[in-house]
Structure formats: structure tokens, C-alpha cells
Amino acid sequence: MANCHWFLHSREKGQPKIKDPTPDSRVRIRGRANIVLLAGVIGAILLSASRKPGVAFTIQGVHVELQNLIRDAMIAVLAFVSLRITRKEHRTANGFNWGPIIEVAKLFAGIFICIVPVITILRAGLDGAFAPLVAMVTGPTGAPNDLAYFWLTGALSPFLDNAPTYLVFFELAGGDPKVLMTTLGVTLAAISAGAVFMGANTYIGNAPNFMVYAIARESGIRMPGFFGYMLWSGAVLVPPFLIAGYVFFG
Incomplete structure (x- = not known):
């Protein structure tokens, strides 16, 4: 590992040193509501694995179980909620597209x-x-x-x-x-x-x-x-x- 660090460091010789652009800024987490939504995604996956009502459909020859459809619908709703409640400036600051x-x-x-x-x-x-x-x-x-x-x-x-x-x-x-x-x-x-x-x-x-x-x-x-x-x-x-x-x- 030390040799790897030495090799990577040697490749950076002559490169300009990057300074912290905001040295006095506090470290903060923005968009914390999304942590709850991520927990909801995990919950939807666990729910689909533990609750199996035994209802299934055949769509174009593909066997689809009800709990999987419910799981996917829950995840889609959570994604939509995230888009609605997350401030646009946060996504812009992250360079999101x-x-x-x-x-x-x-x-x-x-x-x-x-x-x-x-x-x-x-x-x-x-x-x-x-x-x-x-x-x-x-x-x-x-x-x-x-x-x-x-x-x-x-x-x-x-x-x-x-x-x-x-x-x-x-x-x-x-x-x-x-x-x-x-x-x-x-x-x-x-x-x-x-x-x-x-x-x-x-x-x-x-x-x-x-x-x-x-x-x-x-x-x-x-x-x-x-x-x-x-x-x-x-x-x-x-x-x-x-x-x-x-x-x-x-």
C-alpha cells in the first residue's frame, strides 16, 4: 500500500496545490429528508421479500408477483417525493443532471x-x-x-x-x-x-x-x-x- 501511495504521489509532482475554497465553512448535511426516503426504499425491498400474498400475474409471458409490483411502485413514489422536496439549489451545487x-x-x-x-x-x-x-x-x-x-x-x-x-x-x-x-x-x-x-x-x-x-x-x-x-x-x-x-x- 505504501508503494502505491508513493507512486500516485510521484505522478502529482509539479501539479498546482488545490486549496480548500471554503476553509471557514461548517460541514453540514443538506437534504436530510432524503435519508428517511432512502430508509423507505430499503423498507420496501425488505417488505417485498417478507410479505408474499401469493398473487401473481403473467405479463407478456413474464411471471410477475404482486409484492414486487407494490415494491416498485413504492420506490417510484419515494423518488418522486425526493424530486419534489429537495431544493433545486442543492442539486445545482452538486452538479446534478x-x-x-x-x-x-x-x-x-x-x-x-x-x-x-x-x-x-x-x-x-x-x-x-x-x-x-x-x-x-x-x-x-x-x-x-x-x-x-x-x-x-x-x-x-x-x-x-x-x-x-x-x-x-x-x-x-x-x-x-x-x-x-x-x-x-x-x-x-x-x-x-x-x-x-x-x-x-x-x-x-x-x-x-x-x-x-x-x-x-x-x-x-x-x-x-x-x-x-x-x-x-x-x-x-x-x-x-x-x-x-x-x-x-x-
């Missing part, structure tokens, strides 16, 4: 729409088009190959985002939460670790990665390209992934 959000929304809307047929094919198991993939993550005895789940989930996560990737391999492992949280707990851990950790390999592997990239670019900050970022992240992250895979799932 809709550009990065719209860019990320379009990208991930496309990803989640395209994942629907993939989930359907995976449910067919060895009888479906993804039979070779199913065989790769299944051992000779029929038991799941946890190391294969870790790396295959991780290989897809940087290009599909970690959430839909997790969903793909969750379904591939059987899709039964009771089994995956108990008997196949290590398999679920391998899927989760691969999806979340290796999502950091690209801009689109985690939604915040792409959001930060879009905000920085909007502000005129030069950012590495897609593959340039992959080279940096791969050099730093792949060695720890190799060690983690061997220690926990090998």
Missing part, C-alpha cells in the same frame, strides 16, 4: 430485457440449448462444481452486470432458495462472489462503475476506454481472484 442516469437506465433496461429468454433456456437444463454450460458446472456425480460456478459467473458478470449474471447462474444451480441457502450454500457463495467481485472488471459489470464513468466524462474528466479499464482492473484483480477461488472453492 439526468444525462448519466438516462445513459445507465437505457443500458441496463436492455440487459434485463434480453436476459428473459436466457433464463427460460436455462430452466430446460440438460434438455435446453445451454446443455454444454450445464455440463461444465456439474461434476461426474451430479454435484455442482463450485470453482466452475465462481469463474463462469465471474467471466459473464463484467459483460452482463452482476445482478442478471447472478440470476442466470442462480437458475442454473436449480433456482431453489431453500436448497441453495442450506445444502448448496457453498455453491451460492461461489455464484455470489463471482458475480459481485468480478463485476468490477469493467464499466458495465456494476451499475455504479458505469455511473461514475458517465459522471466523470460529463464533467470533462478523461477516462480510460472500455478495454483500457479492463487491462488495469485485470492486472490488479485477477491474482486475488485466483487465490480466492483456490482457497474457498477449489
